[in-house]
Amino acid sequence: MKPIQVGLLGIGTVGSGVFNVLQRNQDEISRRAGRGIQITMVADLDVARAKAVVGDGVQVVNDARAIIANPDIDIVIELIGGYGIARALVLEAIAAGKHVVTANKALLAVHGTEIFAAASAKGVMVAFEAAVAGGIPIIKALREGLTANRIQWIAGIINGTTNFILSEMRSKGLDFDVVLKEAQRLGYAEADPTFDIEGVDAAHKVTLMSAIAFGIPVQFDKAYVEGITKLGAADIKYAEQLGYRIKLLGITKRAEKGVELRVHPSLVPSKRLIANVEGAMNAVVVQGDAVGTTLYYGKGAGSEPTASAVIADLVDIARLHTADPEHRVPHLAFQANTLADAMGTLPVLPMSEVVTSYYLRLRVADQAGVLAKVTGLLAEAGVSIDAVLQREADEVGGEGSTQTDLIILTHDTREGTMDAVIAQMQALPTVLAPITRIRKEELN
Template sequence: MYLDPVQSFEPLRSRCAPTRPLRVGMIGIGTVGAGTFRVLARNQADIAGRAGRAIEMVIVSARNLSRAAGIVGEGIELTDDPLRVATHPDVDVVVEVAGGTGPARDWLLAAIAQGKHVVTANKALLAVHGTEIFAAARQHGVAVAYEAAVAVSIPIIKALREGLAANRIEWVAGIINGTTNFILSKMRDEGLDFGAALAQAQALGYAESDPSFDIEGIDAAHKLTLLAANAFGMPLRFDDAQVEGITALQGMDVACAEQLGFRIKLLGVARRREHGVELRVQPALVPATQLMAHVDGSMNGIMVKSDAAGVTMYYGAGAGSEETASAVIADLVDVARLDGTPAAQRVPHLGFHANAMNALPVLPRAAVCTPHYLRVPVHAAGQVEEVAAWLGRRDLPVRQVVRASDRPGMGVQALALTEPMAQGAWDQAVRVLQVHPMVAGSLATLRVEELAG
């Protein structure tokens, strides 16, 4: 017989004193804030049943109070002062969904100093100021929850902190920016160049009018910083991340990757090595036979390799009002269940293995070891074999060299794939090859990521 998990505990609840609602103040009621309010209102009974008590919105700050009034209705205090929310005496937890890294830092630190828990979707804030914010939270014994800051609808922080808690994490890698994934999917499926695909993303609302945080890889690096901290117990090291976007990527290389049996994705990769941690964002070739290659459109996908569980994969929407709200409210439910949890466990990534991981540096770009893709424009078809011979004479671990399929205006292109080798040695070889007389134009090279066990 099926027992409803909420109803089955009603007799026990009736004998216990009623639990006070978790009282929430929210800073910002734009796209994410409005979605959070809608989902809380629509699913309040289910949420309360899972949290063990009601979650009640007390106060909301907004720049446009008349617009906010139309969203929240009556019975909720409205203010244009975020600090009023952060220090409100009747608020237990502050939800920050306004964005930015300056004032938002001050709001959250003010809330923490008042002993209030914090839930935020602000990955840039945490990547830049997270160490300070988490240290303050630890000092005051409150939680900072940020599931919505990383992959929106994918509960990857919970997976790392709870589902994979028994494991030593070896690497985390994934598509963690929906805008760039949409652009790359359009370049592949419709043969568009980067500019045309970006314009389409902007027209459909997937990209901002200033898309630089997305297309330059910065947004993905913010998220990767948080993933690495949770996976390895290391401090937030955003400034040490190697970040490369997709602005220089040519449609020709998207097509050539397909010919070789790969797809190009913008990946964030955090990988534990013997002498350090790789922390990098870059466009890379992924084998078309792997699941990650089939994460298309604006979707996100993350893979984790751990010693006991092996390779696990997580897939879901990387953007959206209610999709983000889902993660924000899941964090509120976790906060509602915190009673009895030791304060030191409320910011877990600052605690475990801290000394060991602090001693390990973020590896420099030159030390990263992966296979590589190379496209060499040459003057004549016979020179494709010359490229192969040149690479062989330099004892580079070449896997294959082939001629690219003929396409209008493409000229003759030699395509090469290597076995894993250090980036520094590969860069040196590419610089020497670039000035060889047989080369008819600029070389293109990308890493290859084979995300297997």
């Protein structure tokens, strides 16, 4: 049987990894796929660099449409990134009857509904294992491995840059700005790190997982997104003293009236496995009603880990493209005509309706009655307190200090309620600085 012919759009870090791993492991891959899988065309604006990677046996063009127009190409891999030209090319490849593999989380989180509909209409597969958590086969686990379950929640460390920064802040006691510079120097953070440190990249990924877990359309615009730029070394240290670590989590959860979809720093009990995922590694915890808690861990980025996921998608297509398209694994795990309407039965909840617990740090005047005042406001609002840590003023502000830190852990509270009570506490004359509020997830 003739090899499957693949056209690659964009041969940067990940594209080179895909090409190299396919070459190196071609024997095992074809024994698994039942036929060879070959990249026969590559499109890249930098033709010379592309030729240096793939050598003479592969046709290199600077026009991606030459690949889409080639009737011999069975699968198109899109590794260009972004929402612009990538969207156009993916839709054109689908229209030309090509199966598509992409690592483009931003594209699918924003334009997934349009793209998957086009693919379903044309009967082709769009596979995107590499879009979430790099080499970890988490899309496959959610879409196929856990199909028996009513998924309850997913919480993941799905951005390596921010996990590296948080790990360094904790282990070295440094502040965010210092560690970011180090991360940039080491190549763990990009020159413009905004998408990573502001949580946008994680939000793209959790949006995809949310759709697959709950059978809803992708709704990136409904996600709550908060990054790690305001985290201080002090909060990481206090969290540690209370038995927690701070991680940037992408969380999606089934609640009574809808689905929570949010990215923000979170306290996680230190004893949980996911709290011990350090450096640039990724991990995703999934809770299902039958299976209980499962966890998936590995490298979330990098040339060959991401290539591992891209190639797994190629093998999947080689194995499954002959199956009845109506019943073949649906793109978002649920049959397209059964996705819960975004406006209907299972809406994404506004952040004010999210229920979680909280870590609060208040810089307060070191005088009698402050704690009573603060806890009084919480009690009036119906917020139940889990733990309180009051520091000695001298330790916090130096000898003779008249200020101290008051740390409060709450039980589950509606975010809207917490917003209101924080505003009340903030207005107290004895509260001397903006209150720090970090959400807390027990993940049990």
